[in-house]
Each structure stands twice: as C-alpha cells, then as structure tokens.
Amino acid sequence: MEEIWNGILRAIELIVTLNPEVMEITARSLIISFTAATLAAAIDIPLGGLIELRVFRGKRALVDLIQTLYGLPTVTVGLLVFLLLSRSGPFGSLELLYTPTGMVIGQMILISPILIGLTISALRGVSPHIRDTAISLGANEGQVIRTIIKEARFAVVAAVLIGFGRALSEVGVAMMIGGNIRDYTRVLTTSIALQTSMGNLETSMALGIILIGISMILNLSLSRFQGR
Amino acid sequence: MAFLEIRDLGKSYGQAQILKDINLGVEKGEILGLIGPTGSGKSTLLRLIDLLEEPSRGTIILEGRAVSGRPEKERIAARRRMAMVFQKPVMFKSNVLENVTFGLMVRGEGQAEQRKEKARAALQAVGLSGYESRDANTLSGGEMQRIALARAIVLEPELLLLDEPTANLDPRSASAIDSLLQSLAGGRTAVILATHNMMQCRKLADRVAVLVEGRITALGRSEDILGQEKRSGTSGWKVPGSDLPW
Numbered sequence: 001m002e003e004i005w006n007g008i009l010r011a012i013e014l015i016v017t018l019n020p021e022v023m024e025i026t027a028r029s030l031i032i033s034f035t036a037a038t039l040a041a042a043i044d045i046p047l048g049g050l051i052e053l054r055v056f057r058g059k060r061a062l063v064d065l066i067q068t069l070y071g072l073p074t075v076t077v078g079l080l081v082f083l084l085l086s087r088s089g090p091f092g093s094l095e096l097l098y099t100p101t102g103m104v105i106g107q108m109i110l111i112s113p114i115l116i117g118l119t120i121s122a123l124r125g126v127s128p129h130i131r132d133t134a135i136s137l138g139a140n141e142g143q144v145i146r147t148i149i150k151e152a153r154f155a156v157v158a159a160v161l162i163g164f165g166r167a168l169s170e171v172g173v174a175m176m177i178g179g180n181i182r183d184y185t186r187v188l189t190t191s192i193a194l195q196t197s198m199g200n201l202e203t204s205m206a207l208g209i210i211l212i213g214i215s216m217i218l219n220l221s222l223s224r225f226q227g228r
Numbered sequence: 229m230a231f232l233e234i235r236d237l238g239k240s241y242g243q244a245q246i247l248k249d250i251n252l253g254v255e256k257g258e259i260l261g262l263i264g265p266t267g268s269g270k271s272t273l274l275r276l277i278d279l280l281e282e283p284s285r286g287t288i289i290l291e292g293r294a295v296s297g298r299p300e301k302e303r304i305a306a307r308r309r310m311a312m313v314f315q316k317p318v319m320f321k322s323n324v325l326e327n328v329t330f331g332l333m334v335r336g337e338g339q340a341e342q343r344k345e346k347a348r349a350a351l352q353a354v355g356l357s358g359y360e361s362r363d364a365n366t367l368s369g370g371e372m373q374r375i376a377l378a379r380a381i382v383l384e385p386e387l388l389l390l391d392e393p394t395a396n397l398d399p400r401s402a403s404a405i406d407s408l409l410q411s412l413a414g415g416r417t418a419v420i421l422a423t424h425n426m427m428q429c430r431k432l433a434d435r436v437a438v439l440v441e442g443r444i445t446a447l448g449r450s451e452d453i454l455g456q457e458k459r460s461g462t463s464g465w466k467v468p469g470s471d472l473p474w
Contacts, residue, residue: 129318136278137331137379138308141300147330151321 010202011209022203026210029168029187032100036107037164044112045156048119049145053131063120069113074172081106082176098179103187106173111163118159122152158225165218169211229292231256231418232277232387237286239272239442246272247442250286254418256386259409261433261450262422269442270422271315274389277420278312279303290387308335311385315392317376319364324351324375327364331383350382351375355404369396377405381412388412388419394428406432430454 014022051062083089085097085105096102126148134147149156171189178185180194188211195204230253237250247269254260262270275281277288279295288296295306311331320327328347332338338346351357354374359367364375373396380388390409394402409432412419423429429436429450436453438446446453 127318129314129316130320132275132280133314133318133320134330134334135280136307136310136312136314137334137383138304139334140304143334147320153321 004201004205007201007205008209011206014203014206015210019206022206022210024183025186025188025191025207026214028100028185029189030214032103032174032187033107033164033167036104036167037111037160039104040108040111040115040163041160043108044115045119045149045160046145048116049123049149051116052120052123053141053145053148063117066113066117066120070117072110072113074110074170075176076172077106077110078172078176081109081173085177097177098181098185100178100185103174103178103185106177107167107170110170110173111166114166115159115163118162119149119156122155122159123148125155126151154225158222161218161222161225165215168214168218230254231291232420233289234277235287235289237273237276237288238284239269239276239281240284245442247276247283250444252437252444252447254387254420256416256418257414258435259413259419259421259433261429261436262420262439263424263426263429263436264422264439266424268439270439271391273439274312274391274420274422277387278310278389279307309385310387310389311380311383312389313373313376313380313391313393315395317372319367319372319375321365322363323360324356324362324364324367325360327375328379328382331379335383337383346382347378350378353381353408354378355401370398370401373397374401374405377408381408385417388417390419390421390423392423393421394423394425402428426454 051059051066081102082097084091085094085102086092087097096105130151131144131148134144139147169189171193174180174185174187174190175193178187178190180186180190186194188207192204192207192211195201195207232252232254234250234252237247238245239247250273252260262273264270272281276283276296279288283296286296287294290306290309295303298306320330325344325347328350329340329343332343332346337343348357348360351359354377356371356374356378359371359375364372367375373393377390377393380390393409394405397405406428409419409421413432413434421429421432433450435448436446436450437444438453
C-alpha cells in the first residue's frame with residue numbers, strides 16, 4: 001500500500017514539475033493518436049456515408065462484419081501491420097516499421113471499424129426526409145452525404161473521439177510497430193509497460209495518471225457532444 | 229408537346245399497385261391541381277415526377293426527353309429544373325437563411341452574397357422577412373411550411389411540385405401563399421398542386437386531375453371538373469369518378 005501511495009506522490013511530482021521525459025512521451029502519444037484519428041476520420045466518415053446511403057448486395061453482412069471488428073485485438077492488428085511493413089513484407093521497401101508513421105498506420109487500421117460503424121449508426125439517426133429534401137433540392141451524391149453527416153455532426157464527432165481514445169490507449173500496435181524506441185516511438189502505453197517491467201512503479205503510475213486524465217477529458221467532451 | 233409529359237406511369241410496392249396508367253401533361257405557366265382522397269397516390273406521383281423514386285412502368289418526359297430510368301447524372305440535371313415542397317417539410321439543422329440558400333448552393337448558382345439576396349427576397353415573398361438568423365428547427369409547422377416554399381421558389385424552377393403546401397397554415401397565411409402561387413401562373417413555371425382543398429384548387433388551378441385509388445378518373449379544366457361538385461350531406465365534396473367524399 002505504501003508503495004502505491006509513494007507512487008502517487010512521485011507521479012504528482014513528475015506531472016507538476018513537468019518532467020521533460022514524461023511530457024515528451026505524452027506529447028508523442030497525443031500527436032501519433034491524433035494524427036491517426038484525423039486521417040482515419042477523413043477516410044472513414046465518407047466511407048461510412050457511402051455504405052449507409054448506397055443500396056448494394058451484401059450491405060447488411062458488411063455492416064455486421066464492421067461491427068464485429070470493433071473489438072479487434074490490438075496485437076492482431078499489430079501482427080498484421082508488422083507482416084505488411086517488415087522488410088520481407090509487401091511494403092517493406094517503405095521502411096515504416098519502428099517509425100511513428102508506421103504506428104499511425106497501425107492505429108488507423110485499428111480504429112477504422114469503429115469510425116465506419118459509428119458513422120453508419122450516426123447517419124441512421126438522421127431522418128430519411130432530410131435525404132429526400134437534399135436530393136429534391138438538387139444535391140448530388142457527395143452533397144447528400146455531406147449534408148447528412150452535417151446533420152449528424154455531434155454523433156460523428158463523438159465517433160472520432162471514441163476512435164481517438166481507442167488509439168491513445170492501445171498498446172499492441174504501438175509496441176509491435178513502434179518498437180518502444182526511446183525518444184522516437186515510445187508512447188504512454190508502451191512506456192507504462194516498460195517502466196512496470198523494470199520496477200519503476202512511480203514513473204509508471206505518473207504516466208498512468210496522465211493517460212487516465214486524458215481519457216477523462218475525452219469522456220467529458222464525448223458526454224457534451226452526445227448530450228446535444 | 230407539353231413541358232412535362234407522363235406516359236402510362238405505374239408504381240408498385242410488392243403486390244400493391246399504388247399508381248396505374250397515369251397519363252398527364254403540364255405546360256409552362258399552367259397550374260395543374262391534383263386532387264384525391266388520402267392514400268390515392270398523390271404524394272407518390274409527385275415523388276416519381278421529382279425523380280426521387282423510379283416508376284415501375286411508364287415514362288416521365290421533360291421537354292421531350294425521357295428523364296425517368298436514366299443514369300443518376302441525368303436525373304440530377306433534370307431534378308435541378310424542378311423544386312418540390314413536401315407535405316411535412318423538414319429543416320436542416322441550421323438557420324433559416326442557410327436552409328433557403330441550400331438549393332442554390334448545391335446547384336452552384338451565384339456567389340454567396342447573391343444567394344443570400346435571393347433567399348431574402350424569397351423569405352419576403354412568403355412573409356418571413358427578418359427570420360434569416362432564426363434556428364429553422366425551432367419554428368412552428370406553418371412557418372416551416374412557408375420556409376419550404378421559399379426554399380423552392382428561390383430556385384426559380386421550371387416545374388414546381390407542391391404537396392399540400394398550405395395544409396399547416398392558418399387561413400390568412402394560406403391566402404398569402406395562394407396569392408404567391410397565383411403570381412406564378414402564366415410565367416415560366418409549370419405547377420402541380422396536390423391538395424385536399426377543393427376551394428384552393430378551384431381558385432388556383434387551370435386544370436384539375438382527380439386521382440382515386442391510383443388512377444386518374446377525371447382530367448379537365450378546373451371549372452368543368454369542380455363545377456360538377458356537389459355537397460354530399462355534410463361529409464364533404466364529391467367529384468367525378470369518386471365515391472369517396474373528403
């Protein structure tokens with residue numbers, strides 16, 4: 001118990017004194033996960049719109065599959081992306097393994113089912129009359145999708161925040177693709193795993209408290225958006 | 229050849245035949261009244277003309293060119309010559325001005341300021357000047373109906389489709405809208421007005437089509453069709469081809 005209490009005190013000290021290593025790891029985590037969430041959103045929100053608004057054979061099976069992939073194990077995605085980016089893999093020549101870019105790609109793949117699936121759910125909440133009205137006023141398919149996404153904007157932003165939270169808190173992709181290289185690919189989750197295995201519980205707890213703090217801010221933002 | 233021609237049009241949903249063998253023509257500057265009881269297929273017919281749905285049979289022809297059953301690009305081009313006011317209009321989650329400029333924006337007409345000017349003029353025409361910055365979804369049903377009308381007339385459509393446009397309005401507002409619609413008569417716009425309101429139809433329509441159970445049972449000059457009306461007890465009007473008073 002004393003160890004935990006000391007850990008909390010040390011954690012507070014590291015945070016209050018803005019410990020350079022802790023701050024750097026935190027900033028790197030935020031940048032990588034924010035980039036992954038933003039790029040994934042740019043692709044997945046329109047894709048979700050297309051899937052929801054188009055009528056095609058196998059649509060229901062596709063939506064079921066996307067929803068099944070919400071809980072995709074992070075180590076499985078890590079392994080898949082590792083095989084793709086490793087030297088002998090199809091994209092080995094790009095030399096993205098053990099780089100922040102590789103981590104971004106891995107996290108994008110990880111959170112895409114969530115973003116696409118939640119976008120589809122958000123758009124289903126928009127009255128079909130909105131779609132008819134937009135089409136009737138002369139909107140083309142792209143304009144209709146944009147209009148409906150705008151109508152569901154709070155739910156769509158909530159989906160992006162959920163995706164960002166998932167990217168920030170995952171450890172499998174960050175460890176397998178990033179390699180936990182100090183000053184380069186080390187992020188909050190991989191650092192917590194490393195510090196714990198080394199017995200540095202205070203640092204580990206400081207990073208854990210920061211991660212929980214960010215998650216709380218995300219959840220508060222999410223509640224605010226979902227309440228609209 | 230009429231501006232809008234409908235030939236042998238039919239629409240089915242599964243086994244249910246909603247529209248059967250519809251043949252109609254509408255000229256520019258003409259107001260065609262479409263009357264019929266609830267469930268007779270008036271709204272479905274307007275949705276087919278607006279190309280929101282594909283007919284099961286028959287053809288919709290706009291100025292000599294078939295527009296139904298065509299690729300989406302051609303359907304959009306045809307739709308951009310029309311505007312429709314739905315029976316229960318919905319508003320986009322934005323202010324009144326953005327709602328009214330929406331159609332102009334997606335059609336790529338004019339600069340932002342020109343679009344706003346046109347929208348203000350349309351709002352004035354429907355008696356809603358000063359409503360520009362109001363949240364469109366907080367307005368009353370009648371106000372929404374008038375905004376929907378402004379959203380349609382601002383497009384200066386060649387074909388205006390109106391589905392019970394004054395159903396939610398008080399008599400004074402309805403009368404103002406009727407005057408606005410009358411001002412369109414003789415111009416470049418063909419109007420199809422679906423309504424329950426015989427008085428409105430008689431006042432506005434040049435010709436009237438009576439739709440009963442998905443079939444046109446009478447079509448002719450307004451005075452010829454509605455002149456045959458007679459009271460059926462206290463239950464409402466009766467029109468040719470219909471045993472259903474409403």
